[in-house]
Amino acid sequence: MESKLIEKSIAGDVKSFEQLIQSYNRYVYNIAYRMMGNEEDAKDMSQEALIKAYKAMPGFKMESQFSTWLYRIVINTCKDELRKRKEHILSLDEEIAERITLEQTLESNSGDPLMIYEKKEMKNALDDALNKLSDEGRSVVVLKDLLGYTYEEIGEILQIPIGTVRSRLNRSRSTLRMLLKVQLAE
Template identity: 35%
Template sequence: MAADDAELLSRAKGGDTSAYGQLIERHQDRLYRSVRQILHSPEDTADVCQEAFISAFQSLAKYRGESQFYTWLYRIAFNAAVSFLRSKKPLISVEAIRGEDQNGLEIAGEISSTDPTRPLDRREKAAEVQRALSMLSTEHRLIIVLKDVEDTPYEEIASILEIPVGTVRSRLHRAREELKTILERLEIEP
């Protein structure tokens, strides 16, 4: 845990709401991006993040410091997002379909505009990959987002999902295989 986080947490646990506000400011963008990859809707993402911030504040006394603050906060947001998904039918955002999703998935590598064999430009490909991600099971989507989008270390993923590191690796392998199958079915080059 960053020294600054530890100091802010100590002050927040003592009732300093401005210290908690600083923690939120420090981590809100990363948390929003992560949850957005799960929920796709900006409004739903904002609601779930707000719920996570409130829940974390109410549970500060339970935070033992065994993991980084962000990992603990992400776990709370993850649970809120899963609960939200269970209450809703899976939907693909209109922005992702149109390729207008500004906070969407970053695709590694450039697509050559001089290559006539590539009919999709970068935005369209990102929207298609986002669509394929939304077709994954929640369990597989979460692990792909954590590892391949957020580049979260295996140990931190294990802590967030409360599973052994070996399970993270095997679940990630299955998730990547499922994503590859979906991309092939959609005729998108993985």
Template identity: 45%
Template sequence: MSFLHQQEDVLIDKARQGDIESFELLIKAYQQRAFNIAYRILGNLEDANDVTQEALLKVYRSIHNFKGNSSFSTWLYSIVNNVCIDFLRKNKKAKVLYIDNQYQEEGYQREIPDEINTPECLFEKKEVKKMIHDAINQLNHEQRTIIVLRDIQGFSYQEIAEILNVSVGTVKSRINRGRSNLKLLINERLKVTT
């Protein structure tokens, strides 16, 4: 068992006993990624902030239920995903917004770093990112979530299976369907713009 894992176990035990400071230290390492997952699933900065806060509150309230069958981060991200699902069910008419610049200006990590900064390249990259983002938002929730978890957040198949509470085989088939549909959506957009 690594030192970091031992430290996490101590923080979990203290948080179970109601130590708020230990809970804050525990989630600090995962809060940004939890927000990124919510943002990519919901596509809206304000909604992602609200959902992340609600999910972290649920984690705090139910930390005594964490049994350690999976990693703490997997358990936390599964709660974030479930809160996103609940939010989408309640707000089926919620509009998805593309907020790339605001996302960067607010201090959130960019997931695709800019390497060439010519105005033409920056414009082209922004347009490509917008097209991909819009296409992801057109996927159904199940496919969008799987694409976000695997291709944007980089979770393993096993981690995704634990987060979504499905088999690894189900994860693989959903990823294949999601990627196929995403490719079709992007190709349709390319045909329209050319």
């Protein structure tokens, strides 16, 4: 089914492309959200990446998985935007962070205020630390630790050797540990 949609999309069929990306929308948004650090930018980058993907469909050679090709476009779109801004990613908007924390609290049915506070503090510290990583470091951490991709898949998505994936991930995790220790000690 997917291969037929890909073939029709390559031929320029908009409806086939819309059907094709429907199952990837959530993953595209999650990658953009982790790369950009906030909801509004994630929506914009997701939309921009999907437009770029549609325009690039005639060049898709089916030599890799469609998902790998698409996720590479999302990551590169986010990196390009960050380079344009020449600034670090903004941390999560406080209102969004509180809404997410409230939703998680309601889902967990945990009424322990101390546990709720600790979870919120840890989430905020992790978001801040993640936003301080380089684009390359954040990419591998998001793909491996948050989205669960293998080293091989990450190498394919980012177009880098597996050894580079491993070293970037190791370096980024060390940096995250150090940043979290400092933030949580404050």
